[in-house]
Amino acid sequence: MRVALFATCVNDAVLPRAAIATVRLLERLGVEVDFPEQQSCCGQPQFNTGYRLLTEPLVLRMARVFETYPYVVTPSGSCAAMVRDNYPRIGAKARAEDRGEELAEAAASLAPRVVELTEFLVDVLGVTDVGAHFPHRVTYHPSCHGLRVLGLGTRPLALLRAVKDLELLELPGAEECCGFGGTFAVKNPDVSAAMGADKVAAALSTGAQVLCGADNSCLLHLDGMVRRRHAPLRTVHLAEILAATETTPWRPGSPA
Template identity: 65%
Template sequence: MRVALFLTCVNDTLYPDTGRAMVKLLSRLGVEVEFPLDQTCCGQAHYNTGYRHQAEPLARRYAEVFADYEAIVTPSGSCGAMVRELYPRMGERARAEGRGGTLARTLAPVIPKTYELTEFLVDVLGVTDVGAYYPHTVTYHPTCHGLRSLGLGDRPHQLLRNVRGLELVELPGAEECCGFGGTFSVKNADISAEMGRDKVRNIESTGAEALCTADNSCLMHIGGIMTRLKVGTRPLHIVEILASTEEEPLS
């Protein structure tokens, strides 16, 4: 299977270790993953801010760059949801506006083969035990796009429960939004920060050594608040735990 890594803007700019962990993990599982250098933004920030037409060239670029791959794997539930949930809407809106079905036809091939990481591991590879080792207490925050748009469900928990040495602690109010919401955190900063503080208080109540999510944008928001409140829980992407082994522990 020819597999491509779609790293996303946030990870490429701020969290390159997430991409390295993705390659390490998938390679360990026998997947030869490629990183197309021509990849750019999926257009989510533009689309969600109301600039739908400006997002269309980015969507076309995504479709062109990843056209020849059998699977596209991303460590971002929000960007995965952009492709799977909103690309079809973009195509239909273009058609409804009398601009023909070209955009819809261009985007259609990449939509069903775009996977968030935990989906790819569980649904495509059929793996729930990735051979990871992480001897710490961990709590998991299910991000909104992963939970509501992609329907990741129990997949991340299945993977975490099979990590040797890891104790998974339930997060109170887990399904409540952390308050990031992309541009929501900019336009409604006070509300966003208070929602984030609620989330952090729940995280702190678990006593977990680490908090993990499947989306670094939410983790950035939560992690920043934890730093300001001097909460000692370590924020990290789930792939960093899954890539960690006894022989090569997470640094």
């Protein structure tokens, strides 16, 4: 099977380990991965901040870049949700404004083919045990867009439970937002930080060494708070855990 990786702009520029791990993991599972280099960003920052029209060129670009792939796999719940939930809205609004069908068609073509990594593993490949090994105590934060917009449900936990030697610890108040929220983090810095502090405290209360998530934008915010506090916790993307094996273990370190 040949799929496209939509790495997302955050993973590409700032946290490439998750994208690299996604490639390694999928290749290990026999999937042929392509990375169309004309890809960039889904436009979520613009759209969610109120700049819908500035999102539109990116909608068209995404549809064009990924046109030929049956699946577009992305290690980000919120970017997948942006495409699946908001692209059709952008298309519908453009149509309502009498600006043609192009955006609506682009959205209708792309949206159903974009899948978040855990959906791809569990629903498309039909695996929960991906042969990973990760001998650490882990707690999982289900980011809001994956949890509520995509409805990822127990998929990430099922994948983590199948990881050898991984001790999974339940995160209290897991379903509560970490406070990132894109530009919310800078437009409402105090509330965002208060939410993030509570999330970090909840993660620390579990005794976990690793705070795992499936959305690096949330982890970026939480990692910034963890490091500011010098807290004994690492934020690690789920893909990195699933990519780790006994022969090629996960290692901390400078990204890529």
